[in-house]
Amino acid sequence: MNMKRAYKYRLYPSAEQKTLLAQSFGCARFVYNNTLRFRTDAYYNDGESITHSKAEKRLVSLKKEFPFLKDVSSVILQQCLRDQQEAFKNFWAGRAKYPNFKKKTARQSIRLTKAAFSMKDRQLFIAKSKEPLVIKWSRALPSEPSSITISKDKAGRYFVSMLCEFESKPMPISKKTVGIDLGLKDLFITSDGEKSGNPKHFKRYERKLAHLQRELAKKKKGSNNRAKARLKVARLHGKIADCRMDATHKASRRLINENQVICVEDLAVKNMVKNPKLAKHIADANWGEFVRQLRYKAEWADRTVSVIDRFFPSSKRCPSCGYVHESMPLSIREWECPECKTHWDRDIAAAINIKTVGLAGLACGATGTGMAA
Numbered sequence: 001m002n003m004k005r006a007y008k009y010r011l012y013p014s015a016e017q018k019t020l021l022a023q024s025f026g027c028a029r030f031v032y033n034n035t036l037r038f039r040t041d042a043y044y045n046d047g048e049s050i051t052h053s054k055a056e057k058r059l060v061s062l063k064k065e066f067p068f069l070k071d072v073s074s075v076i077l078q079q080c081l082r083d084q085q086e087a088f089k090n091f092w093a094g095r096a097k098y099p100n101f102k103k104k105t106a107r108q109s110i111r112l113t114k115a116a117f118s119m120k121d122r123q124l125f126i127a128k129s130k131e132p133l134v135i136k137w138s139r140a141l142p143s144e145p146s147s148i149t150i151s152k153d154k155a156g157r158y159f160v161s162m163l164c165e166f167e168s169k170p171m172p173i174s175k176k177t178v179g180i181d182l183g184l185k186d187l188f189i190t191s192d193g194e195k196s197g198n199p200k201h202f203k204r205y206e207r208k209l210a211h212l213q214r215e216l217a218k219k220k221k222g223s224n225n226r227a228k229a230r231l232k233v234a235r236l237h238g239k240i241a242d243c244r245m246d247a248t249h250k251a252s253r254r255l256i257n258e259n260q261v262i263c264v265e266d267l268a269v270k271n272m273v274k275n276p277k278l279a280k281h282i283a284d285a286n287w288g289e290f291v292r293q294l295r296y297k298a299e300w301a302d303r304t305v306s307v308i309d310r311f312f313p314s315s316k317r318c319p320s321c322g323y324v325h326e327s328m329p330l331s332i333r334e335w336e337c338p339e340c341k342t343h344w345d346r347d348i349a350a351a352i353n354i355k356t357v358g359l360a361g362l363a364c365g366a367t368g369t370g371m372a373a
Contacts, residue, residue: 010136073112073127188290259303
């Protein structure tokens with residue numbers, strides 16, 4: 001089965017290329033923000049909804065009014081308008097909030113289609129640049145990329161992401177099925193009784209981060225020393241995020257490799273992080289990204305992810321007899337069923353219940369519960 005996949009690599013541009021990329025980031029950000037303001041004012045003042053075609057036609061007049069926009073590839077500006085249109089589609093569909101204005105201090109990115117880049121002998125050339133970009137190739141590309149996205153994070157690191165077609169190969173069928181309960185002390189607990197542990201990357205660097213943030217707060221706004229201090233904070237945040245993502249990829253890949261069916265609970269992470277006492281720990285656990293990776297990796301490997309309803313009382317239900325407790329605070333980690341007198345670890349019992357319900361849903365042919373095959 002042919003599918004599309006993004007391959008991300010570290011990028012090391014020259015001084016001249018950094019200048020070109022800075023111009024490109026700035027022009028894309030300017031067009032995005034200018035168009036967003038135009039669309040917002042048109043809606044609130046005149047009740048007019050600006051279409052994508054009208055926004056693209058307006059780009060011609062913007063180039064005449066602001067000649068510096070001609071210094072970068074026109075593809076970059078067209079693609080940023082397409083990104084904005086996609087953001088509005090997500091907003092209208094209720095999947096996202098109203099599009100925000102892009103900030104100079106946030107992550108910067110531009111997308112190029114084949115009209116604005118070329119590849120020859122593993123050398124990537126972009127429009128307006130005569131020299132190839134220096135890329136650290138960590139793995140080979142399966143095909144020629146249809147589009148590329150060049151980005152710069154807050155820590156000043158450059159990356160290039162290439163969208164390629166690849167042929168997914170189903171993994172050998174496994175007889176194992178598993179249910180997993182997501183947690184904080186352990187990132188996940190399986191129905192087999194395995195507890196993954198939690199490296200707690202944020203807690204590991206929390207004191208150092210607090211120190212750097214205090215140093216940043218003392219610097220004068222607009223000074224070079226403040227910019228240097230901000231960069232130190234951004235680099236540490238980047239290190240924490242990289243460690244967390246690496247652990248999430250390894251855990252999700254191992255579960256996909258070992259099991260034919262993975263049953264998991266559908267958690268409302270966005271609502272759960274509103275808890276002031278647990279928000280930091282929930283964000284560090286990376287639950288949402290973990291489930292997302294399980295879904296797409298299962299699709300690549302011809303595995304199945306069964307997602308059960310979030311309101312199912314997995315932690316309060318006895319896996320042996322089905323008795324359900326009326327309430328069970330988080331402080332209770334082990335309990336004994338009053339009906340069958342079976343002793344249970346709260347998390348393992350939840351994982352077993354999740355597996356039972358997930359497999360039952362598959363047996364009944366339920367396909368609308370977030371399953372990916």
